[in-house]
């Protein structure tokens with residue numbers, strides 16, 4: 043049998059361009075999604091203040107909006123497209139499965155990391171009417187700490203000039219209200235799907251390992267995991283977790299593509315992982 047024309051590879055291939063044929067995470071050049079993404083970051087940077095983040099914690103961490111299982115949430119998220127993303131305009135369930143399947147190819151034995159891929163963006167459910175239909179700027183996009191100066195490494199940092207915290211002397215010094223080495227856990231991050239999902243996992247007693255919690259909580263903190271900004275706030279635990287965040291990011295970012303995963307085909311495998319690490323029904 044002739045097999046020479048079948049190119050198969052055992053490792054997942056990192057693509058060189060996104061679904062629109064451009065490099066990933068280009069925010070400053072003309073691109074298909076530029077105006078949507080630009081406007082997204084303008085409103086995000088103006089409105090994400092320290093007090094707003096605290097208000098949103100108060101509003102959403104009671105987890106009194108809905109009861110459902112992890113897979114139900116994946117399906118519910120299907121109708122939403124992320125306006126902050128220059129690299130993808132597919133429904134979210136595809137992004138979740140693309141991430142998880144790419145990880146699975148390279149780390150066949152780390153089932154917890156497959157499931158982390160599947161669930162990492164489920165916090166975007168805050169866009170749904172049952173959760174108050176939060177605006178995109180309060181749910182998606184990169185995250186950053188509040189209560190200290192905004193770093194230039196944050197995407198579109200020019201828009202922070204109109205953020206009320208920018209001129210608040212309590213918050214606008216280098217370290218603001220924090221001490222170096224205090225640990226990332228002490229930082230109040232801009233509100234969004236990362237922190238929400240981290241808390242959902244924690245408050246519903248997921249048995250996933252600490253690495254999974256860390257990855258989900260900080261996967262949008264590009265200023266840190268890509269540029270090293272704010273690393274002065276890390277403690278030993280954070281430094282131990284960090285390599286997993288770097289590994290995860292490769293699959294989260296570069297698996298975005300127009301080649302879609304067949305949902306029904308992989309569903310039984312992911313249902314078995316959900317069953318292993320989560321209760322049947324969670325509070326959201």
Ligand SMILES: O[C@H]1[C@H](O)[C@@H](O)[C@H](O)[C@@H](O)[C@H]1O
Pocket residue numbers: 124126127128163182183184185261262263264
């Ligand atoms: O546009 C994307 C998207 O919203 C992702 O879910 C988030 O994790 C990224 O940080 C962001 O750049």
Ligand SMILES: [Fe+2]
Pocket residue numbers: 162163235261262
């Ligand atoms: Fe995300």
Ligand SMILES: [Fe+2]
Pocket residue numbers: 137162163294
């Ligand atoms: Fe993602």
